[in-house]
């Protein structure tokens with residue numbers, strides 16, 4: 584192979600890596616059995632498999648373990664301490680199919696992440712039975728992302744309290760946890776009053792982010808993967824959204840980036856202790 588052929592090949596490979604996401608995994612199979620993947624793998628030898636078809640999502644490693652780092656009583660954008668962990672945090676839940684696809688992603692790959700729940704969306708009730716065991720095992724963590732996503736800085740202290748308290752009650756009743764000490768102010772908007780009221784309700788750690796998959800509105804799959812390449816870095820808190828289906832076609836590519844970089848997906852509780 585001469586240099587020109589090599590460069591052409593290299594360019595094609597790069598283009599393929601950035602050209603979009605795997606459409607072979609349906610957006611939402613929330614009703615599928617947990618052993619769906621295992622069944623498919625067992626069946627593979629008797630069924631013809633095209634060389635370009637990916638039959639299984641590569642499994643992610645277990646979280647690293649080791650001592651946890653005590654959180655400060657202030658806003659965070661990254662995970663404290665040194666390490667090679669990545670905290671993916673998934674917000675809102677406007678689309679129940681996307682919430683379902685994230686739950687399936689967790690079951691299929693062992694992915695660990697945190698949902699920041701906007702509790703007025705019905706997705707969280709629709710998927711309660713599938714989600715609750717993952718919350719109880721600690722694989723998926725829940726945090727408070729208000730009742731219906733207002734800009735908290737525009738509300739009175741009493742209404743800020745109501746926004747956080749309603750979702751706290753919903754989480755406790757539905758999943759047996761309340762998300763404390765983590766809350767995420769919609770749009771990242773907060774001030775001293777918001778922080779004080781949140782702390783009075785147990786939410787002492789405003790959880791912001793280092794980078795975003797930028798999918799709170801509709802983006803292309805190519806752009807979403809570019810954002811993963813940009814922001815999936817050690818100790819990063821990265822924000823994604825369960826609002827639009829693009830991300831559900833990209834799980835293989837997200838896993839590839841995580842594995843290539845030797846990162847471990849973690850929940851916030853996997854690696855931190857609450858502030859004192």
Ligand SMILES: [Zn+2]
Nearest residue numbers: 674675769770
């Ligand atoms: Zn949000």
